[in-house]
Amino acid sequence: MNLLFLTLGNMDNVHERGIYSDLVREIARRGIQIYVVYPGERRTSLKTEFTDIGNIHLLKVKTGNITKTNLIEKGISTLMIERQYLKAAKKFFSNLSFDLVLYSTPPITFSAIVQYYKKQGSKSYLMLKDIFPQNAVDINMIKPNGMIWRYFREKEKKLYKVSDTIGCMSKGNMNYLLNHNSFINREKVEIFPNAIEPVEMKNDEMIDAGVLEKYEIPQDSILFIYGGNLGKPQGIDFLLQVADHFHQVENGFLLIVGSGTEYDRIKDHLKTFHHKNVRLIHSLPKKEYNFLLKKAEVGLIFLDPRFTIPNIPSRLTAYMEHSLPVLAATDKNTDLKTILADSKSGFWSESGDLESFIEHARIFANNSNLRNEMGKNGRNYLEEYYDIKKTIQILLKHC
Missing domain, CATH: 3.40.50.2000 (Glycogen Phosphorylase B;)
Structure with missing residues (x-):
């Protein structure tokens, strides 16, 4: 064939x-x-x-x-x-x-x-x-x-x-x-659906700790990570609002990794305000980015609030693979919020609702048991519904 x-x-x-x-x-x-x-x-x-x-x-x-x-x-x-x-x-x-x-x-x-x-x-x-x-x-x-x-x-x-x-x-x-x-x-x-081949995530504490040190991320902080495109579809205005108020999340550290048309705008904004618990890194080799995902505690998703189309960002599967709970801020039309609710793997806020987003971030930062439980739920959901070994059958029945 x-x-x-x-x-x-x-x-x-x-x-x-x-x-x-x-x-x-x-x-x-x-x-x-x-x-x-x-x-x-x-x-x-x-x-x-x-x-x-x-x-x-x-x-x-x-x-x-x-x-x-x-x-x-x-x-x-x-x-x-x-x-x-x-x-x-x-x-x-x-x-x-x-x-x-x-x-x-x-x-x-x-x-x-x-x-x-x-x-x-x-x-x-x-x-x-x-x-x-x-x-x-x-x-x-x-x-x-x-x-x-x-x-x-x-x-x-x-x-x-x-x-x-x-x-x-x-x-x-x-x-x-x-x-x-x-x-x-x-x-x-x-x-x-978007699907991947899930693999087991093994930690190498020496290498992982070295990655945190390299990017000046405090070892004892709760690491919230956003990885992916940094363009207009991501609703950068709200991302910058979150960065400006992330000091309200006790012991939280916001890491933004990616590239795109809005990268320089984010870089200039952060340079102006000197946030101590926010870091921007240009796109990394996949292997090094995965080390950061291993050390992260929460995965972030941002989408512009004006979207009328239900979008499902592919980075959701990467977070689930690493057993990361998800905190998403998107338009109200996407059924991502339904997926997070059904899988019990994260929280959703409408993009622009800063109070809700920061409150959810605080809940995650203050409750390691909740983070672990939601992270495991996401991994289980991935293996059940987003494993390419299973979803490939949907495609191949048409051959």
Whole structure:
């Protein structure tokens, strides 16, 4: 069996942990030949390259810069990527047929390449991770009903129509999709959550302590960690409010790790106010970040309060894997709050409700038994519902 996977994720190290790399490895373990097409951005790649690693076949296509660049270059590169992927796939996979074409959003511009392989008999599966352009409208990056919106809305519809099956991250995500796209047949939509390959977390006290010392984090503090993208979708205004008031959390230490368009803004803000119990670190190698997760006591999630789309950030699975209770501040539309309540693995506050967020942080800081209990609950929930070994069955039944 052959499966084609189109992604914007960096797959240079397919053995690295992550929702897409874990998915690829699990498919390969099932004896399936999986062909992965992913971008080699201009800043790092000189040419298109093809590599075989057992059942995993990697086609790195030279593209424009998609990440860590301005909106104009990102937009142009995203629009060009479909043609670049299709050209490379035709060249390197000319003698192959695929049982299933798998792809995720972003981007929403893969309809032509999906249609090309459907005409050859492939089935198609969309992993819906991002509902664009509405998410950009929500945070005022695109004008509703404007020319840009209309262009991408048509692209979005084409992608939904060409997809035989659409896998949504959560029930709320699925209901939103169906309620706002009446042309979609409900029968072809299902829940396919973010999932990983859970591994046992072993502590190395010497190494872990050294990481805390390196970043000047007090050994006896209660470490609250946020790790991930630092952009407009994360609701940075509220994150900065939390930083300004985190001194109210006795013995609490707020660590922010990541990169993105708002990183410099956060850096300048923290430099101005000199918070003693808040630290900002630029994105780290995965291994070192995982050492920090091992020493953390609480995992944080932030989303902009204006979102109307139920988003489920992938960092939730990383926190659950490390048995970290979760403290989330998001829009009121996401069903993340329902997931936290059902799993008994954390607290939720609406983004902007500073009093509620700080109170929840205080509760965590003052109750180690609660932290441990909620952390274990999250790990158990991960193993039950977000283990790629189990969720992969949802996908493979369509092959």
